[in-house]
Amino acid sequence: MSKKTYLVTGGAGFIGSHLVDRLARLGRVIVYDNLSSGRKEFIAAHLGKKDFKFVKADLLNRKVLQGAMRGVDTVFHMAANPEIRVGETNPHVDFSQGIMATYNVLEAMRGAGVNKIVFASSSTVFGEPAVRPTSEEYGPMIPISVYGASKLSCEGLISAYCHMYGMQAWVFRFANIIGRRGTHGILIDFIKKLENNKGFLKVLGNGRQRKSYLLVEDVADGILFAWRREKGEFSIFNLGTDDDILIADIARIVLKKWPEKKIRIRYTGGARGWRGDVPVMLLDPTKMKKLGWHVRYGSRQAVEKAMDDLLKERAA
Numbered sequence: 001m002s003k004k005t006y007l008v009t010g011g012a013g014f015i016g017s018h019l020v021d022r023l024a025r026l027g028r029v030i031v032y033d034n035l036s037s038g039r040k041e042f043i044a045a046h047l048g049k050k051d052f053k054f055v056k057a058d059l060l061n062r063k064v065l066q067g068a069m070r071g072v073d074t075v076f077h078m079a080a081n082p083e084i085r086v087g088e089t090n091p092h093v094d095f096s097q098g099i100m101a102t103y104n105v106l107e108a109m110r111g112a113g114v115n116k117i118v119f120a121s122s123s124t125v126f127g128e129p130a131v132r133p134t135s136e137e138y139g140p141m142i143p144i145s146v147y148g149a150s151k152l153s154c155e156g157l158i159s160a161y162c163h164m165y166g167m168q169a170w171v172f173r174f175a176n177i178i179g180r181r182g183t184h185g186i187l188i189d190f191i192k193k194l195e196n197n198k199g200f201l202k203v204l205g206n207g208r209q210r211k212s213y214l215l216v217e218d219v220a221d222g223i224l225f226a227w228r229r230e231k232g233e234f235s236i237f238n239l240g241t242d243d244d245i246l247i248a249d250i251a252r253i254v255l256k257k258w259p260e261k262k263i264r265i266r267y268t269g270g271a272r273g274w275r276g277d278v279p280v281m282l283l284d285p286t287k288m289k290k291l292g293w294h295v296r297y298g299s300r301q302a303v304e305k306a307m308d309d310l311l312k313e314r315a316a
């Protein structure tokens with residue numbers, strides 16, 4: 001049987017590159033990335049190999065994207081602006097890198113006759129749900145960030161393309177993802193602050209925010225697990241742990257592992273870290289469990305392991 005080809009948008013990014021490591025064992029891989037937040041070093045192990053191609057280009061370049069789509073079996077669409085806070089000052093980023101880029105991906109797929117897409121969505125599509133843990137069926141969905149609105153719009157576009165043009169989609173709503181090759185998010189934020197250590201660690205909000213954290217290896221395995229098994233036309237899965245952790249506890253774990261001691265925590269105050277932040281979030285992962293998938297690390301263990309891995313990575 002001939003090898004299949006997988007195109008990973010954002011494949012040089014944090015989550016995308018872990019997916020690429022796994023997909024490279026299954027077939028040919030094309031990484032499509034503009035390196036805006038991704039890094040070539042994350043895919044260095046594959047560069048130059050026969051069944052691997054790196055296209056350094058923007059998803060807004062429809063001509064290049066259309067060319068890259070030829071012969072592809074499944075698109076893993078991971079590219080997006082990863083920083084929710086960008087929307088505080090610039091709503092255009094999530095519109096162009098989220099909605100417009102996803103529309104371009106779908107149109108290029110339609111043009112090339114590619115009909116399978118895996119999409120990286122987010123718990124932020126729910127906004128501030130009244131029910132927690134929040135299942136995939138929860139509604140109404142009222143995002144409170146431009147990022148969340150963009151993800152929900154993308155889910156809608158993908159669903160419509162499935163119905164209108166015979167595509168098949170796997171949509172994953174991620175919790176907060178942490179671990180090796182991280183370039184953003186809470187642990188990186190804390191580490192960067194500690195590297196400029198002024199004797200204290202500034203934590204956004206009052207520390208009482210409570211969220212679910214999933215290790216990046218678990219997210220990559222979970223995506224592939226469900227993609228291989230689920231046969232539905234349009235399937236949505238929550239991808240998170242079934243527990244959560246306080247932001248204050250994350251700060252304490254980070255300080256416990258940080259080599260320098262006597263650092264104090266300073267909270268900026270307020271229920272949210274920033275405008276658009278959802279302070280309490282817990283996804284219901286029952287649907288993934290019913291499929292037979294289980295996370296290896298709960299939120300606290302994921303934070304501990306991710307912090308160890310990031311410190312090792314920085315020391316190397």
Ligand code: NAD
Pocket residue numbers: 009010011012013014015016032033034035036037038039057058059060077078079080081082097101120121122123174175176177178183185
């Ligand atoms: P990341 O920034 O490491 O990865 C995004 C990648 O997409 C980067 O390599 C970047 O260079 C690339 N990219 C961005 N815009 C592009 C464009 N216009 N054209 C081509 N390439 C482009 O972030 P990540 O954390 O790995 O996120 C991957 C996906 O998962 C994103 O869609 C993100 O929204 C989603 N997600 C992440 C988290 C998390 O906690 N990290 C949570 C929920 C959802």
